[in-house]
Amino acid sequence: MSPQLVDPLELIKSTARYLKENKLVSPPKWALFVKTGVSKDRPPQDPDWWYIRCAALLRKIYLRNALGVSRLRRMYGGRHRMGHRNPHFAPGSGSVIRKALQQLEAAGLVEKTKKGRIVTAKGRRLIEEISESIMKRQAKAQ
Secondary structure, eight states, rough: OOOOGSOOOHHHHHHHHHHHHHOOOOGGGGGGOOOTTTSSSSOOOTTHHHHHHHHHHHHHHSSSBBHHHHHHHHHHEEEEETEEEEEEOOOOOHHHHHHHHHOOOOSSSSSTTEEEEOOOOOHHHHHHHHHHHHHHHHHHHH
16 A cells, blocks of 8 residues: 555654554654754653654655655754744754664665665665555454
8 A cells, every 4th residue: 555645644644653552663862852953942852752753754755755854854843933033944854764763774774875864674664564554454443
């Protein structure tokens, strides 16, 4: 089944749960204290935010082939409030994205190319299996 037909939030949460249960990625020690971008005021409140970010990165790379860290920083950026001045766009944290991609590489789900990172066959299979199980759950519910 195609992951485009599945609710993105449900796919990301299921993939994050899989990554956590199988210990394919693990949050670094500094993950409790770091903000996910300059435009953010505080660190994420969800204790499982690292797994969710890794799953979201995996889904994004699956849908848009060959993405680099700088493009992903723009995708995860946001509005930077600047006091009395007008807000401007600020990119997301490159360190968070880089470390998450390195962990996904070590797990064999993503690999580097000249144009950026792409999903491996193992990663593609994982996303398609999870989206298929979500589709089956939705069909049973109806």
